[in-house]
Amino acid sequence: MRVVAVTGDPVRLSFLAALLRDAGIGCVVLDAHIAAVEGNIGAFPRRLAVAARDAGAARAVLREAGELPRDAPA
Template sequence: MRIVATTTDPVRLSFLRALLADAGIGSVVLDAHISAVEGGIGAFPRRLAVATDDEQRARAVLTEAGEATA
């Protein structure tokens, strides 16, 4: 698995997942349940991961949509 995005914004995270799904790329949200630890304040970013083989294509999809991340 490779991390292709990190965000504290749940709406953006949903959008990024939709972009990848439309391109046929499966994704997994890591740290999705950390809110139980942080009290729901949104301080800890969630990480969006894809399979290693899909990383380049996923980054291309995100870049094309103007959502490129470092």
């Protein structure tokens, strides 16, 4: 698994996951349960991860949507 995004914003996280799913890339949200336990105060941001083989494609999708900087590692 490779982490392609880290955010404490649940709306952005949902948007990023939808972008990846629409592109046919499976993804999982890591740390969702710890965020719920800590009361969603933002101390533990959630991570969006994809299979290692899909990491490059996932970053390309997020970059094209303007959600990753152009100079972010591929």
